[in-house]
Amino acid sequence: MIDSLGKLRILVADDHELMRRGISGLLQSQHSWKVVAEAANGLEAVEKARKLKPDVAIVDIEMPKLDGLEAIRQIRKAVPSTKILTLTMHDSGRMVRRALEAGARGFVRKSDLPRELIKAVRDVTNGRPFFAPGVAEIILDGIRNGETESTSRPQDQPTSRELQIIRLLAEGKSNKEIAIALKISVRTAETHRARIMLKLGCHSLIDLLHYAIRNEIVSTRDL
Numbered sequence: 001m002i003d004s005l006g007k008l009r010i011l012v013a014d015d016h017e018l019m020r021r022g023i024s025g026l027l028q029s030q031h032s033w034k035v036v037a038e039a040a041n042g043l044e045a046v047e048k049a050r051k052l053k054p055d056v057a058i059v060d061i062e063m064p065k066l067d068g069l070e071a072i073r074q075i076r077k078a079v080p081s082t083k084i085l086t087l088t089m090h091d092s093g094r095m096v097r098r099a100l101e102a103g104a105r106g107f108v109r110k111s112d113l114p115r116e117l118i119k120a121v122r123d124v125t126n127g128r129p130f131f132a133p134g135v136a137e138i139i140l141d142g143i144r145n146g147e148t149e150s151t152s153r154p155q156d157q158p159t160s161r162e163l164q165i166i167r168l169l170a171e172g173k174s175n176k177e178i179a180i181a182l183k184i185s186v187r188t189a190e191t192h193r194a195r196i197m198l199k200l201g202c203h204s205l206i207d208l209l210h211y212a213i214r215n216e217i218v219s220t221r222d223l
Helices: 017-027 042-052 068-078 093-102 110-125 135-144 160-170 175-182 186-200 205-214
Strands: 008-013 033-039 056-060 083-088 106-109
Touching (some): 008 017, 033 042, 042 056, 042 068, 056 068, 056 110, 068 093, 083 110, 093 106, 093 205, 160 175, 160 205, 186 205
Parallel strands (some): 008 033, 008 056, 083 106
């Protein structure tokens, strides 16, 4: 949670000390942000996340002792409120999908850090997913190449209310935030969400995001 001084609390996990130092320097250039801990491997990242409960965890995918993807899964399970940004040198569609399915809310290439890190942290903190330039195109390419399939049928098209909810879910909104935005109860939002997933044959929010992009319900520019 944000500390008593109103600072955004951030954990940085990367096995290279110079990279951690550079990331921390970028983050702490923002006066209301504070790097509360650094981790040199996946196990340390999970332990520190459990102990400190940061608002945001920035996690390298490739780390010793426990790889970044598993570290992300364990952090999400232990501290669901922590938003996770993934760092990588690689940007394959498969890697992007795996990181998102593990629980990451954003994906930043290390080569883009100086330009994109601050915006990425702001976006995930405000409940929006973040994809660095080019990564959204990778997701689209995967969809075009048939990496994911929708089991929805023509008669299963979403209603206008369901389209509203799909857009909000694709933006990373929680059931409570959807309920507030649409002036409905949280239980009603949960029911709509479950019906949408069933109707469209989506097994995860990543599947739903792919559906929304493929059917032009949302644009990658909005993410």
